[in-house]
Amino acid sequence: xxxxxxxxxxxxxxxxxxxxxxxxxxxxxxxxxxxxxxxxxxxxxxxxxxxxxxxxxxxxxxxxxxxxxxxxxxxxxxxxxxxxxxxxxxxxxxxxxxxxxxxxxxxxxxxxxxxxxxxxxxxxxxxxxxxxxxxxxxxxxxxxxxxxxxxxxxxxxxxxxxxxxxxxxxxx
Amino acid sequence: xxxxxxxxxxxxxxxxxxxxxxxxxxxxxxxxxxxxxxxxxxxxxxxxxxxxxxxxxxxxxxxxxxxxxxxxxxxxxxxxxxxxxxxxxxxxxxxxxxxxxxxxxxxxxxxxxxxxxxxxxxxxxxxxxxxxxxxxxxxxxxxxxxxxxxxxxxxxxxxxxxxxxxxxxxxxxxxxxxxxxxxxxxxxxxxxxxxxxxxxxxxxxxxxxxxxxxxxxxxxxxxxxxxxxxxxxxxxxxxxxxxxxxxxxxxxxxxxxxxxxxxxxxxxxxxxxxxxxxxxxxxxxxxxxxxxxxxxxxxxxxxxxxxxxxxxxxxxxxxxxxxxxxxxxxxxxxxxxxxxxxxxxxxxxxxxxxxxxxxxxxxxxxxxxxxxxxxxxxxxxxxxxxxxxxxxxxxxxxxxxxxxxxxxxxxxxxxxxxxxxxxxxxxxxxxxxxxxxxxxxxxxxxxxxxxxxxxxxxxxxxxxxxxxxxxxxxxxxxxxxxxxxxxxx
Numbered sequence: 141x142x143x144x145x146x147x148x149x150x151x152x153x154x155x156x157x158x159x160x161x162x163x164x165x166x167x168x169x170x171x172x173x174x175x176x177x178x179x180x181x182x183x184x185x186x187x188x189x190x191x192x193x194x195x196x197x198x199x200x201x202x203x204x205x206x207x208x209x210x211x212x213x214x215x216x217x218x219x220x221x222x223x224x225x226x227x228x229x230x231x232x233x234x235x236x237x238x239x240x241x242x243x244x245x246x247x248x249x250x251x252x253x254x255x256x257x258x259x260x261x262x263x264x265x266x267x268x269x270x271x272x273x274x275x276x277x278x279x280x281x282x283x284x285x286x287x288x289x290x291x292x293x294x295x296x297x298x299x300x301x302x303x304x305x306x307x308x309x310x311x312x
Numbered sequence: 313x314x315x316x317x318x319x320x321x322x323x324x325x326x327x328x329x330x331x332x333x334x335x336x337x338x339x340x341x342x343x344x345x346x347x348x349x350x351x352x353x354x355x356x357x358x359x360x361x362x363x364x365x366x367x368x369x370x371x372x373x374x375x376x377x378x379x380x381x382x383x384x385x386x387x388x389x390x391x392x393x394x395x396x397x398x399x400x401x402x403x404x405x406x407x408x409x410x411x412x413x414x415x416x417x418x419x420x421x422x423x424x425x426x427x428x429x430x431x432x433x434x435x436x437x438x439x440x441x442x443x444x445x446x447x448x449x450x451x452x453x454x455x456x457x458x459x460x461x462x463x464x465x466x467x468x469x470x471x472x473x474x475x476x477x478x479x480x481x482x483x484x485x486x487x488x489x490x491x492x493x494x495x496x497x498x499x500x501x502x503x504x505x506x507x508x509x510x511x512x513x514x515x516x517x518x519x520x521x522x523x524x525x526x527x528x529x530x531x532x533x534x535x536x537x538x539x540x541x542x543x544x545x546x547x548x549x550x551x552x553x554x555x556x557x558x559x560x561x562x563x564x565x566x567x568x569x570x571x572x573x574x575x576x577x578x579x580x581x582x583x584x585x586x587x588x589x590x591x592x593x594x595x596x597x598x599x600x601x602x603x604x605x606x607x608x609x610x611x612x613x614x615x616x617x618x619x620x621x622x623x624x625x626x627x628x629x630x631x632x633x634x635x636x637x638x639x640x641x642x643x644x645x646x647x648x649x650x651x652x653x654x655x656x657x658x659x660x661x662x663x664x665x666x667x668x669x670x671x672x673x674x675x676x677x678x679x680x681x682x683x684x685x686x687x688x689x690x691x692x693x694x695x696x697x698x699x700x701x702x703x704x705x706x707x708x709x710x711x712x713x714x715x716x717x718x719x720x721x722x723x724x725x726x727x728x729x730x731x732x733x734x735x736x737x738x739x740x741x742x743x744x745x746x747x748x749x750x751x752x753x754x755x756x757x758x759x760x761x762x763x764x765x766x767x768x769x770x771x772x773x774x775x776x777x778x779x780x781x782x783x784x785x786x787x788x789x790x791x792x793x794x795x796x797x798x799x800x801x
Contacts (some may be wrong), residue, residue, distance in 0.1 A: 149534065190321060191772060194646040279325060282316060283316045284389060285451070286316055286317065286388065287325070287388045287391050287449075287452055288391075288449075288451040288452055288455050291439075291440075291452065291455040291456060291459060292455050294332050294335075294436055294439055294440075294459055295373065295455055295458055295462060296442075296462045297336070297436070298432075298433060298436040298437075298459055298462050298466075299462055301339060301429055301433065301466075302429070302430060302463070302465070302466030303466075305429045305470075306426070306466060306472065308470060
């Protein structure tokens with residue numbers, strides 16, 4: 141009961157925040173509404189007992205990425221952008237896409253999709269066992285996904301080295 | 313809990329570990345060493361030492377597998393497979409990276425952009441390729457692909473002071489990210505139908521559905537589009553001429569051979585692996601893309617005056633020939649693909665190498681007129697270029713002839729006579745633009761300017777590419793033996 145109520149609260153936060161984020165003229169306001177939306181998503185993760193994702197969502201998205209967003213917004217001059225007409229003529233196209241995607245989701249929810257059971261079975265396998273979510277994740281990361289985990293570390297190193305190199309001023 | 317890092321795991325990924333280690337070492341050493349030419353020389357030497365150690369670890373894998381009669385060595389619960397295919401391609405990447413490291417020194421000094429990041433990214437790119445060749449898990453393959461691609465985006469834009477290099481990097485980046493997204497979408501479909509990221513499990517799910525299934529079709533279409541982008545096959549080739557033209561020439565040499573081969577090995581792992589059961593779904597698509605690549609590459613190359621762009625279009629056409637090997641679909645076709653890509657590493661790097669030589673002081677050396685009278689200016693460079701162009705054109709006695717011969721043989725053996733005939737026509741048309749360069753080199757007016765001088769590394773690279781290109785043409789046995797590895801059960 142309380143779960144259902146909380147779900148609606150968080151869902152409202154996610155959707156309302158998202159809508160307000162794209163309709164606000166002031167970029168800082170939009171960014172703050174995006175934070176609200178992301179917090180809603182974090183809450184939804186918590187309801188699914190995905191504590192780790194919840195923490196990551198807060199720390200990374202709200203803590204890290206949004207602060208960067210705000211930095212950029214404050215660094216560049218947005219006064220001219222705020223004065224311009226907010227929507228280009230693309231809203232019809234976007235509406236079409238939304239209706240299409242919404243229809244697809246409704247159709248799948250109503251009918252179910254045969255053959256997608258395999259993926260669902262994998263998720264069900266995650267239940268059972270007394271270990272917490274974080275422990276299971278850690279186990280997977282250091283056993284089955286050890287190799288991709290390490291490759292990603294080199295990938296990120298290459299990304300950092302590359303971006304620092306490209307952004308650095310030429311000395312010679 | 314099972315052991316999560318066994319001796320076999322270590323043995324299987326040791327080449328990649330060494331590459332990562334030396335990549336980090338180069339980055340750290342640059343920090344420690346004093347700024348100066350001697351230090352930069354040391355970094356280049358360290359990179360080559362890394363390639364040497366990697367070669368040794370690959371050699372150990374090679375000799376172990378050959379002593380066991382070529383079993384597929386799996387590690388990390390099936391996420392990595394060391395087999396003939398992986399080894400053949402890893403040798404290719406090693407050769408391409410080693411040659412690129414050899415020819416970079418002088419070029420980067422001329423451009424004033426010499427730094428440790430270059431060698432670090434060179435090694436990281438090869439690290440990514442290792443997992444494209446030996447990865448048999450969708451996540452491992454994708455992370456490997458991205459590591460390679462990301463390193464290349466930066467390398468193409470390495471000449472920060474040049475606008476064309478920046479433009480090239482940006483174009484390559486935008487289209488590269490798009491193609492990675494397409495590939496990832498295809499992977500997600502494969503995961504969706506099988507519930508596993510392991511290729512062996514995906515194979516079962518694909519076989520259960522058959523080629524007519526819409527989801528299989530979706531996976532083939534997105535994977536195909538993404539991979540054809542990476543290979544630079546028409547109609548997904550638009551980024552190649554710009555990236556080749558703007559990027560630093562040694563990087564372009566590396567990009568054109570290694571990145572193409574890496575994308576091909578991923579294509580082979582997927583299309584001849586789990587998607588082999590759905591051959592009808594991708595056969596027609598591959599035929600069309602191969603023919604389009606031959607046509608676009610050959611016809612567009614005819615009118616190019618910029619040698620790097622010309623080689624870019626020729627590289628698109630070469631991608632078409634290799635795809636024809638996949639179309640043939642028999643063991644000979646696979647052998648032909650490996651032969652082709654291996655010889656391509658040497659002949660194409662060789663051609664770019666001569667362009668690196670022409671890059672002197674203010675002269676960029678990319679225009680066809682820069683080759684004018686090369687025979688009188690530097691006979692050695694002109695003769696070498698002639699050899700590489702002959703090989704690219706597919707004329708005996710160079711190894712390029714053996715490569716084309718095997719592709720056409722595979723097509724004829726599998727009954728694709730029409731495709732073989734069309735391929736031969738384009739091969740003949742291709743000779744025209746290669747010989748345009750030859751004519752300029754041997755007939756044109758001699759250019760004034762400083763004489764060409766090659767650094768030690770460039771000389772080593774020149775000799776080795778020439779020896780391999782000519783040697784394997786005259787005595788192809790070792791090449792054919794290496795190319796047989798992927799075919800072995």
